[in-house]
Amino acid sequence: MPEVEKDLDTTPEDLESLDELGEVEELDETEEEDEPSSGVLSASLNPFKTSIFPVLIIDKKLKIVYANPACENLFTGFFDLSGNYFIDVFGRAFEMEDIKKIRETIISGDNGFSWKGAAQIKSRNVASVQTRVYLFPLEMDIKSPGEFVVMFDDVTEENKHLLRAVFLSLLEASKLKDNDTGKHISRVNFYSKRLAEELFKIGDITYKRIDADFIDNIGFLASMHDVGKIGTPDDILNKEGPLSDWEWTVMREHTKNGAFILSTYPNPMAKEIALSHHEKWNGSGYPFQLDGQMIPLAARIVTIADVYDALRMERSYKPALSHEVTEKKILEGKGTHFDPSLVDVFMKISGDFRQIYDSNKD
Numbered sequence: 227m228p229e230v231e232k233d234l235d236t237t238p239e240d241l242e243s244l245d246e247l248g249e250v251e252e253l254d255e256t257e258e259e260d261e262p263s264s265g266v267l268s269a270s271l272n273p274f275k276t277s278i279f280p281v282l283i284i285d286k287k288l289k290i291v292y293a294n295p296a297c298e299n300l301f302t303g304f305f306d307l308s309g310n311y312f313i314d315v316f317g318r319a320f321e322m323e324d325i326k327k328i329r330e331t332i333i334s335g336d337n338g339f340s341w342k343g344a345a346q347i348k349s350r351n352v353a354s355v356q357t358r359v360y361l362f363p364l365e366m367d368i369k370s371p372g373e374f375v376v377m378f379d380d381v382t383e384e385n386k387h388l389l390r391a392v393f394l395s396l397l398e399a400s401k402l403k404d405n406d407t408g409k410h411i412s413r414v415n416f417y418s419k420r421l422a423e424e425l426f427k428i429g430d431i432t433y434k435r436i437d438a439d440f441i442d443n444i445g446f447l448a449s450m451h452d453v454g455k456i457g458t459p460d461d462i463l464n465k466e467g468p469l470s471d472w473e474w475t476v477m478r479e480h481t482k483n484g485a486f487i488l489s490t491y492p493n494p495m496a497k498e499i500a501l502s503h504h505e506k507w508n509g510s511g512y513p514f515q516l517d518g519q520m521i522p523l524a525a526r527i528v529t530i531a532d533v534y535d536a537l538r539m540e541r542s543y544k545p546a547l548s549h550e551v552t553e554k555k556i557l558e559g560k561g562t563h564f565d566p567s568l569v570d571v572f573m574k575i576s577g578d579f580r581q582i583y584d585s586n587k588d
């Protein structure tokens with residue numbers, strides 16, 4: 227998202243374009259306030275008061291004069307809306323080009339003073355909201371409108387659903403081949419999300435990348451860690467005895483195949499998890515022998531989640547281990563296999579890992 231100058235009067239580029247339109251004085255804040263005092267305005271607002279669509283009313287200086295309850299509700303945790311300038315509040319949510327268009331539309335009346343576009347609103351504590359945005363005059367008579375409606379259509383869930391549905395189909399396809407169960411995949415999502423939530427709570431500078439979006443994304447993308455096994459030959463994937471060196475070489479390719487499959491996912495976390503969930507903190511993992519912090523954080527989190535669950539499960543070549551024994555094994559891998567500070571956090575919340583396993587058994 228581009229950085230947007232916050233002060234209406236200090237964006238040289240924008241002032242230039244407004245100058246060209248000969249309307250720069252319209253934005254002079256020293257002019258008298260024109261409050262939405264008339265009864266006409268309040269009557270025009272009535273239809274929006276109960277609308278399910280989030281609606282803001284802004285005046286021609288782009289000052290927010292009204293936000294309906296649906297709007298207050300949508301942006302809870304993001305902004306303080308009332309009495310602020312639209313661009314001060316939403317500037318970062320739009321592309322710079324769109325900000326210019328909004329101002330030009332209001333000033334020049336292009337397209338009947340109406341505009342439509344999109345915004346992405348982000349904060350650290352609340353997962354991002356994606357909306358379509360419609361701007362149009364409040365009054366029917368649009369010769370010189372005083373107020374404008376900004377209507378938001380929240381498409382966050384719709385977009386997320388469409389995107390994830392495509393990749394869930396790939397995951398389903400890979401599950402047909404892999405002997406890992408569907409429950410393993412869901413549990414790895416749950417453990418990874420729980421670890422990320424705890425790191426967010428700790429708020430250490432090392433984990434400043436973790437925000438509400440990171441937590442939401444890892445809670446879905448962790449399940450994709452072995453999607454690359456779709457490219458592993460069945461006789462290697464389902465072999466009962468130990469794998470030969472050559473078979474191991476082929477098996478390890480599932481990390482690169484997964485990264486390839488997920489390379490079009492619009493968040494690099496997907497690729498990072500698939501590619502690096504078998505790397506080890508001391509550099510003895512695969513495929514690239516990355517070490518320490520060079521291993522992406524999301525992959526380091528999923529590594530602990532995946533190993534914990536693999537140890538707890540019964541497989542044809544090994545018995546199921548108890549929570550206590552598994553916990554001990556994770557602790558033994560601190561600083562060699564696993565990121566030591568993540569192991570500390572795991573130990574703090576390992577009771578939750580046990581609970582996730584117990585309540586999502588195969």
Ligand SMILES: [Fe+2]
Pocket residue numbers: 451452480503504
């Ligand atoms: Fe794997």
Ligand SMILES: [Fe+2]
Pocket residue numbers: 406410414451452532
């Ligand atoms: Fe796994």
